[in-house]
Amino acid sequence: MRGKAKxxxxxxxxxxxxxxLIYGKLFWPPPSPVASSAGQQRAAQPAVDxxxxxxxxxxxxxxxxxxxxxxxxLQMVFxxxxxxxxxxxxxxxxxxxxxxxxxGETHIMLDMQNLTLSTFTAPVHRGGIQLxxxxxxxxxxxxxxxxxxxxxxxTRIPRTKEKLWxxxxxxxxxxxxxxxxxPLEHEADWADMIFNPAYHHEYGDLxxxxxxxxxxxxxxxxISPSAHFGLVQMGQGIREDGDTAHLFDPxxxxxxxxxxxGSGQLAVVENLIRQLRQEDIEVILVAVSSGEHGREGExxxxxxxxxxxxxxxxxLVDPWGYLNHGETQHAFEADGRLSLxxxxxxxxxIRSVLNNRKQRAEEIELPETRYPVAQSHGQLExxxxxxxxxxxxxxxxxxxxxxxxxxxxxxxxxxxxERNVSNYIIELRPGQAAYFKHPRAMAVDLLVDLSSQxxxxxxxxxxxxxxxxxSGGKDGWHxxxxxxxxxxxRYSQFPFLYEIGFHxxxxxxxxxxxxxxxxxxxxQ
Numbered sequence: 001m002r003g004k005a006k007x008x009x010x011x012x013x014x015x016x017x018x019x020x021l022i023y024g025k026l027f028w029p030p031p032s033p034v035a036s037s038a039g040q041q042r043a044a045q046p047a048v049d050x051x052x053x054x055x056x057x058x059x060x061x062x063x064x065x066x067x068x069x070x071x072x073x074l075q076m077v078f079x080x081x082x083x084x085x086x087x088x089x090x091x092x093x094x095x096x097x098x099x100x101x102x103x104g105e106t107h108i109m110l111d112m113q114n115l116t117l118s119t120f121t122a123p124v125h126r127g128g129i130q131l132x133x134x135x136x137x138x139x140x141x142x143x144x145x146x147x148x149x150x151x152x153x154x155t156r157i158p159r160t161k162e163k164l165w166x167x168x169x170x171x172x173x174x175x176x177x178x179x180x181x182x183p184l185e186h187e188a189d190w191a192d193m194i195f196n197p198a199y200h201h202e203y204g205d206l207x208x209x210x211x212x213x214x215x216x217x218x219x220x221x222x223i224s225p226s227a228h229f230g231l232v233q234m235g236q237g238i239r240e241d242g243d244t245a246h247l248f249d250p251x252x253x254x255x256x257x258x259x260x261x262g263s264g265q266l267a268v269v270e271n272l273i274r275q276l277r278q279e280d281i282e283v284i285l286v287a288v289s290s291g292e293h294g295r296e297g298e299x300x301x302x303x304x305x306x307x308x309x310x311x312x313x314x315x316l317v318d319p320w321g322y323l324n325h326g327e328t329q330h331a332f333e334a335d336g337r338l339s340l341x342x343x344x345x346x347x348x349x350i351r352s353v354l355n356n357r358k359q360r361a362e363e364i365e366l367p368e369t370r371y372p373v374a375q376s377h378g379q380l381e382x383x384x385x386x387x388x389x390x391x392x393x394x395x396x397x398x399x400x401x402x403x404x405x406x407x408x409x410x411x412x413x414x415x416x417x418e419r420n421v422s423n424y425i426i427e428l429r430p431g432q433a434a435y436f437k438h439p440r441a442m443a444v445d446l447l448v449d450l451s452s453q454x455x456x457x458x459x460x461x462x463x464x465x466x467x468x469x470x471s472g473g474k475d476g477w478h479x480x481x482x483x484x485x486x487x488x489x490r491y492s493q494f495p496f497l498y499e500i501g502f503h504x505x506x507x508x509x510x511x512x513x514x515x516x517x518x519x520x521x522x523x524q
Contacts (some may be wrong), residue, residue: 024230045064046480055165056085057358061110061150064131067095073139074100078108083115084359087444091115100141106134109321112153113355114207114348118321122302123289125318126153126309127352150446156182156315157282157354158361160254165356170214171253174270174281178258178288181345183219187340190407191217193347194354207356208347218252239249256285256350257314266308269381273312277366283314284353308373313364319349384443384488384519385468391515393425395499396434398426398513425449428456434513441518442492446504448472454509458486460494461501467494473509482517 002249026292027238064081069075093110096117100106107120109128123130129150135143155161163169173195175181183189188196193203195215234272239437255276259269276283302318309316329341338346369375402425426434438444453473457466467490472483491497504513 017373022343028166047451048085053355053442054085054087054089055358056087056089056150058083058112059069059086060084061129061152063375064110064150064440065457066132066144066146070095071141074102074136074141076100076108076141076144078117081110081131083110093117096132100134100136102139103137104135106136108132108134110150111348111352112357113212113352120321121419122299122306122316122318123257124182124302124306124309124316125321125349125352126156126316127355129153148274150360154362155353155359156309156313156362156364157254157284160282160354161359163214163253164210164212168212170212170216171387173215173217174252174255175217175219176209176255176257177269178260178286179254179285180288181219181258184343186481190343190347190350191219192327193344194351203344204346206344208344208351210354252281253280254284256284256286258288259305260288261305262289264379266304266377267371267379270308270312270371270374271383273308273314274370277312277314283312284317285309285314286317286319286350289320304373304377307376311372313366315353317349317353319346322346322349335360360465386520388441388518388520389447390436390438390518393426393434393436393513393516396426396428397432398428398434401425401512424514428504428511428513429452430508433505435501436516437461437498440520442500442521443488443519444502445517445519446470446483447514447517448481448483449512450474450481450515452510452512454506454511456504456506456511459503459505460497461503465505467502469507473511485516488519 014077058444061084063079065079067077067079076097076098077468078098081091083091085091093115096109098117098119100108100119104121107123108131109118109120110116110131111118111128113127116133117123118128120453123133128150130147131378132144132146133151134141134145160171163171165238175191181190183191188199188202192199193208194210194219197209197211197213197215200209200211204211257269257273257276259265273283273285285305285308287302306316308314323342330339331345378513428434436444451474452475453471455469455471458468458470459466469488470483470485472481486502504511
């Protein structure tokens with residue numbers, strides 16, 4: 001019996017030691033809350049903890065109390081905040097100081113992706129949870145309205161997020177509109193930081209890079225983008241065999257549309273978004289501002305964009321809350337392009353709605369009317385709604401030459417015309433011209449290989465009256481792009497152009513003309 005008891009004791013000791021080892025392996029050291037600093041220290045914050053990148057839902061947000069005693073002037077302090085996820089993780093966000101705008105209203109939001117605080121002067125950004133609204137004047141905070149019910153927003157891009165994090169089937173993305181979203185040739189840009197897995201080692205730990213190998217991104221912006229916001233992608237292209245082709249074959253999952261708030265092109269951008277949404281393509285609308293939101297008249301423009309996003313069921317991103325932070329004061333280069341810091345801030349803004357969070361899908365019913373927002377704002381006049389590409393001029397005095405366009409920079413018009421192999425460029429030198437006309441056009445842009453600089457006049461074919469002058473190109477820049485041609489306003493002043501047509505006459509440099517894009521009024 002003594003031997004059996006001794007053996008049993010040894011067995012108990014062995015099991016106890018094993019249990020301690022297992023406990024130590026799994027539970028020691030004890031887990032500590034995940035801390036994320038924000039505000040003015042955001043640029044220097046530590047890498048985001050891997051647990052924050054799990055595809056989990058935010059269950060509750062609490063804390064973030066305004067600390068009156070610690071705040072001074074326009075410096076506003078928020079206490080610790082707590083974000084609880086449905087995977088059992090609770091994240092502690094450290095006490096944060098933000099600077100609010102003087103002589104106006106500021107809205108403080110918690111970024112849905114990196115759990116930091118950002119400030120906005122218009123409460124339209126959909127990538128955050130609004131914590132408070134503040135009114136300041138004379139260098140002092142006058143009123144603070146703190147949200148007591150911190151609602152978790154629904155998503156308007158549920159299929160895109162499901163494909164990325166649940167199905168892992170990959171997505172196709174199209175980028176339209178503002179030159180702010182235009183890709184860089186030789187350095188990382190916002191799209192690389194989010195979508196290109198080659199940049200995972202640099203931006204993955206910052207919560208920016210999706211680290212998905214099966215994402216395809218096509219850019220339809222330009223260094224000199226047309227004001228017609230990608231309508232060339234929305235119409236029909238005539239192939240040489242007479243058949244028509246659509247860009248959306250196969251369809252994109254997601255479109256990211258940059259829109260300049262001060263452009264006055266509301267009806268045009270609504271038409272673009274309408275067609276995207278009716279093609280069942282999810283949309284992120286990026287509100288691009290050339291200055292601070294507080295400029296006279298711009299606040300109402302943001303509210304109009306918010307209405308546009310609500311009616312057509314798109315996400316709305318306001319990058320200014322990220323570009324205007326202290327650590328991104330050098331967000332822009334001298335020529336107006338985004339710096340590396342600016343590209344990262346733009347990536348953070350877009351990533352906040354394209355976040356690693358389970359969100360309920362918002363129920364969206366598209367309107368039956370075609371332009372409800374533009375109509376309600378009195379901007380529904382005749383607008384270019386479709387595009388038709390004409391590659392061959394009726395005649396020209398230039399020379400047909402080759403051309404080679406990398407797929408990354410291939411304009412969609414070339415997909416229609418299958419002009420991606422050779423002999424699709426007409427080189428026009430000073431004094432040489434090409435002649436075009438269209439029976440139903442109300443505006444025109446020029447499709448140009450931008451690898452050489454040029455200037456040109458657009459003239460009425462019959463009497464040589466100059467309709468407009470254009471310029472573009474950059475020596476060594478390999479891209480096919482749209483150059484603004486004749487605007488709808490200018491075109492309407494010459495109602496006989498449909499019959500007479502116009503000449504493109506080069507005045508300096510070499511114009512590598514690919515074709516023209518004629519814009520046609522929506523007659524449906």
